[in-house]
Amino acid sequence: MLQSDEDRSQVYVHRNTCQIIRTGGGFRLDLYQPGFPDENIRLGKSVYELNIWIGNHRRLMALPQELAVFMADGG
16 A cells, blocks of 8 residues: 555556567467466367456457467477
C-alpha cells in the first residue's frame, strides 16, 4: 500500500513479465506472474499468436515472425 508521501509514479518492479528467449534447439517462454501458481496459467497457440490464460483472464500475444514460422513447422 502506498503511503501518502510516496511518489505514485515510482516503479517498484524492474522485470519483464514476459520474455521469449532463443535456446539451442528452439525457444523458451519465461512468464513472471507473481501471485499466480503455475497450475493457474495455461498456454495455447495459433500460427501467429500465443494465448495466455491466467485464471479467468486471457491475453493474446503476437508472436515474432521467426517464432511463428518455427511453431508452424512443428518446432
